[in-house]
Amino acid sequence: MESGDRMMKVLDHIDEFLVTLRDKEGIYKVKSPQDLLDGVTIDSIEYNFKEMNFFNNKLSILLPKEFHQMDERRAKEKYSSEQRPSVIWTNADNTIDFTLNLTNQALRTSQLALLRATLQDAICKVSPATMIFEDGRIETENQVIEFFDFKSFALDGLVYNVMFITPVAGKGLIGTFNCPFVRFDDWKPVVLQVMYSVKESLNGR
Numbered sequence: 001m002e003s004g005d006r007m008m009k010v011l012d013h014i015d016e017f018l019v020t021l022r023d024k025e026g027i028y029k030v031k032s033p034q035d036l037l038d039g040v041t042i043d044s045i046e047y048n049f050k051e052m053n054f055f056n057n058k059l060s061i062l063l064p065k066e067f068h069q070m071d072e073r074r075a076k077e078k079y080s081s082e083q084r085p086s087v088i089w090t091n092a093d094n095t096i097d098f099t100l101n102l103t104n105q106a107l108r109t110s111q112l113a114l115l116r117a118t119l120q121d122a123i124c125k126v127s128p129a130t131m132i133f134e135d136g137r138i139e140t141e142n143q144v145i146e147f148f149d150f151k152s153f154a155l156d157g158l159v160y161n162v163m164f165i166t167p168v169a170g171k172g173l174i175g176t177f178n179c180p181f182v183r184f185d186d187w188k189p190v191v192l193q194v195m196y197s198v199k200e201s202l203n204g205r
Contacts, residue, residue: 036062036193042186055102058169062197063089096179107172109144116146142199160184162191168200
């Protein structure tokens with residue numbers, strides 16, 4: 001089973017997690033990251049980020065212009081669940097992905113910490129070999145985001161993953177990132193900056 005499949009197996013039940021939440025305040029914070037708009041070079045490849053809008057302009061996020069929406073055939077192979085994310089923004093060889101999925105379930109900021117912990121536990125139960133590194137909270141003027149990152153195992157090697165959650169238009173947004181684990185140190189600070197760029201667009205309401 002690929003790492004994406006394991007994550008999708010957990011996300012298949014995201015509505016159940018959201019429905020059964022109880023209020024609990026989060027306690028984690030991370031520092032404000034630097035601006036991505038000047039571009040980032042990783043492994044001799046330059047990535048230029050731009051603001052993109054999704055879900056009828058409800059969500060704004062900075063993503064690499066060099067990436068593209070994964071084609072349906074490859075998406076079905078990598079994320080076999082029928083509940084695969086609607087946005088799978090991937091690099092040229094489909095080895096590095098940002099995914100976004102706006103659920104139909106209501107989510108409040110006060111529920112974020114508990115949902116993050118629930119997803120964390122669920123992923124570890126699906127794949128006990130998973131290694132959690134860090135969990136945290138990003139607070140900006142516009143958004144509150146809970147996240148955690150972890151190492152998982154796939155048929156073709158180790159995978160570095162980040163999962164983040166935030167309310168958008170009153171609903172639960174689930175975002176993920178994954179790449180080969182050897183690129184972990186390069187991509188983690190970039191993904192933190194990407195999460196920091198997430199904001200709900202008032203124009204999309």
